[in-house]
Amino acid sequence: MTGEAKTRRRGAALETAILDATWDELDASGYAGLTIENVAARARTGKQVIYRRWASRPDLVLAALRYRYSSIADDVPDTGSLRGDVLAVLRYMARRFGEFGPDLVHGLMAEAQELDPGTFEVIPDAMSAILRRAADRGEVAPGAVTPRLARMPTDLVRHEMLLTDRPVPDEALAEIVDDLFLPLVHARSHTTSRI
Structure with a gap:
């Protein structure tokens, strides 16, 4: 095996990557065009990882809103x-x-x-x-x-x-x-x- 071993993100680092990717996808595609698959690709993770944390697209988007803005x-x-x-x-x-x-x-x-x-x-x-x-x-x-x-x-x-x-x-x-x-x-x- 050549090069450095890939480190796997977990916890807060993974969640931050997913929420940032959600914002990037919203910016690029709008709400209607946002898919869990595209968010997963941007975050360099699997869509199953996202679905374990958020049950649906609106849950994910709402989490991204809460991450980005105060309530x-x-x-x-x-x-x-x-x-x-x-x-x-x-x-x-x-x-x-x-x-x-x-x-x-x-x-x-x-x-x-x-x-x-x-x-x-x-x-x-x-x-x-x-x-x-x-x-x-x-x-x-x-x-x-x-x-x-x-x-x-x-x-x-x-x-x-x-x-x-x-x-x-x-x-x-x-x-x-x-x-x-x-x-x-x-x-x-x-x-x-x-x-």
Whole structure:
């Protein structure tokens, strides 16, 4: 045998190579063109190695997203007001949509049924934390905001981004918060505090 023996990558080094290869493949082929076979070839590993770590293409892409970008769960906005916090979450969503692009977002949404349902709880969990702080500050009555109402601003932003293929402008984010969300929250808080 001539030359150096090939060292086999394991653990973090292998995972990093696979996640980097996933980004390179997304860049080259887009979400629709990304295949596990091509990622494996770029990472110089076997596709079985990838499938042992991630069950599906959307799982792999989501892992690459988490590898490349921080999550709002790591730093839930705390501006000191409910309005400011909710706007910060919506701005985060709009910025991320711009960073990821419609191809990636649409691709993941089309295959969302293959992802762990907990994947979609990050933003609602952030909104719950924001609403708890708002209740502690006396901005809303504790328990006044239902889970559906808490999701409403982010659902509206997601809906608009998916339909327009563009990040939602800041004026529209403010309109969602000021004209829709906060009036409903204050009405429910008023009703809850009288009961």
